[in-house]
Amino acid sequence: MIGLRGSGKTCFTTAMTMAMNSGIKLDDGSVFNLSFADLQQMAPLMNAYMGMTNDRNWPASTDAKNSYDFNSSLSLRRVLSFTLLDYPGGWLTDPNHMSEMLQEFNECASIIVLVGADMLRQFIHGNMGLYPYFSMLQQFTQNVISEFDKEGSVFPPTIIAITKSDEFANEGEIKQAYDFLKQRFAAIFAVGTNIVSGLTHIQLGNNLKNNEAKIEGDLILKPEFGNLSIPILFSLYASTFTNRENVISGGKIAGLKLTEAKKTLLESQNQNIIKRLRDRISGRQKRIEETVIDMSRTVEGAKEQLSNLSKVIHSIEPTLINGTELYYNGERINNGERIN
Numbered sequence: 149m150i151g152l153r154g155s156g157k158t159c160f161t162t163a164m165t166m167a168m169n170s171g172i173k174l175d176d177g178s179v180f181n182l183s184f185a186d187l188q189q190m191a192p193l194m195n196a197y198m199g200m201t202n203d204r205n206w207p208a209s210t211d212a213k214n215s216y217d218f219n220s221s222l223s224l225r226r227v228l229s230f231t232l233l234d235y236p237g238g239w240l241t242d243p244n245h246m247s248e249m250l251q252e253f254n255e256c257a258s259i260i261v262l263v264g265a266d267m268l269r270q271f272i273h274g275n276m277g278l279y280p281y282f283s284m285l286q287q288f289t290q291n292v293i294s295e296f297d298k299e300g301s302v303f304p305p306t307i308i309a310i311t312k313s314d315e316f317a318n319e320g321e322i323k324q325a326y327d328f329l330k331q332r333f334a335a336i337f338a339v340g341t342n343i344v345s346g347l348t349h350i351q352l353g354n355n356l357k358n359n360e361a362k363i364e365g366d367l368i369l370k371p372e373f374g375n376l377s378i379p380i381l382f383s384l385y386a387s388t389f390t391n392r393e394n395v396i397s398g399g400k401i402a403g404l405k406l407t408e409a410k411k412t413l414l415e416s417q418n419q420n421i422i423k424r425l426r427d428r429i430s431g432r433q434k435r436i437e438e439t440v441i442d443m444s445r446t447v448e449g450a451k452e453q454l455s456n457l458s459k460v461i462h463s464i465e466p467t468l469i470n471g472t473e474l475y476y477n478g479e480r481i482n483n484g485e486r487i488n
Contacts, residue, residue: 149379151262152285153237156311158196158207160262161234163352163369164376165216166197172371175466178223182380185217185229197369204363211236220384227460230257230387232380240288250295257387258305260379261289261333265312265349268325282332290335302418305344305386306336307472309379313349314356314365322349326473339478344386344418347473348378378471381464388460389421422476428465429482 151157171181184190193216196207214234220227233252239245253259263285271278296303308329316322326347330337336345351374356365371377468474474481 149232149234149260149262150240150288151237151264151311152240152281153209154267155237155262155264157234157237157262158209159200159352160309160311160350160376160379161214161216161232162193162196162200162207164371164380165193165218167369167371168377168380170371172377172467174463175470176463178463180220180222180377180381180463182218182220185219189216200363200367201369204367206358206361206363208361209237210234211238213239222460222463225456227456228384228387228391230384241284246291250292253292253304254296254299254301256304257390258307258383260383261285261306261308262311262379263308263329265310265315265325268310268328269315269321272321272324272328286332289333293335293341303336303341303343305346305382305418305421307346307348307379307382308333308336309375310347310349312351312356313374314351314354316349325349337475337478342418342477343475344421345475346382347475348375348382348471350375350378352376375471378468381468382472385461385464385468386421388457388464391457418476422481424461425465425469425474425481429469 149157149161165182165184168180168182169184171179173179199205199207213236216232216234217229218232219229233256235245235249239249267278267281271282293303310322310325310329313322316325329347335341336343352369353365353367353374356363356367358364368374369376469482470486472482
């Protein structure tokens with residue numbers, strides 16, 4: 149997860165993890181929740197959460213990289229474990245950290261980019277003093293994609309989430325912000341990129357303000373409210389497909405070099421994500437067992453594992469599709485359709 153200083157990474161991480169710890173009811177009726185694999189990692193986020201809800205204090209920003217290990221469960225059945233890496237905003241403009249970030253990006257299932265609505269609105273309405281802010285984030289993204297291309301790697305699915313979206317005056321401003329981001333981050337959304345990408349906007353309440361680190365306004369920290377869960381569901385969706393492709397490959401690409409094998413898996417993953425989403429949106433979705441589990445392609449003993457991964461994919465899809473603008477290779481996959 150990346151974002152420049154002031155984009156709301158700490159607030160989002162605190163609110164999202166604590167809200168989803170209690171569980172989110174997905175659009176298909178199942179309950180999805182996160183739990184900390186390491187309780188020591190939970191302590192600072194719990195303290196920050198209590199500060200927000202009890203003392204009305206905004207969490208302090210962080211200057212160090214943070215790593216959080218989670219277990220995820222669907223209707224009380226554990227499905228996936230994953231690590232969320234939260235990079236400090238200053239790293240995006242520090243060349244000393246570029247190699248470390250590139251190496252970790254190469255190993256990730258997805259990337260979350262946070263952009264503050266307050267900065268977006270000001271820039272769109274003519275505050276050119278913010279030009280360096282967006283230019284740095286745009287340049288960093290282009291540099292990372294160029295490095296992936298240079299190494300022959302496939303860029304992972306990426307979602308850009310606008311934080312503090314209660315600052316938008318109306319739906320028109322949200323559309324304007326989306327159009328602006330697609331233009332500024334053409335390296336992600338342009339034709340020919342072959343990147344799976346998404347756009348969403350998040351809010352932690354209504355009419356929220358920061359008055360000398362004190363919270364003003366109506367704070368609503370619920371996983372179903374304000375698309376709070378969407379960035380993580382997008383990442384988990386991509387991660388589930390990564391696991392699925394690994395199982396389906398069954399060692400059949402073992403003869404390839406590591407970089408070639410990884411590229412093959414990621415290309416297959418991205419194509420299958422888009423095919424699956426298009427089928428679900430168009431109503432052509434078959435029964436899960438028929439569409440996801442092709443036993444002629446699976447290795448021995450993988451049927452149950454694939455079945456569990458398929459259920460996760462099927463459950464996450466409606467909430468993800470209904471809360472995100474989804475793109476592949478510059479083409480919009482969903483156009484406002486709501487699915488159940």
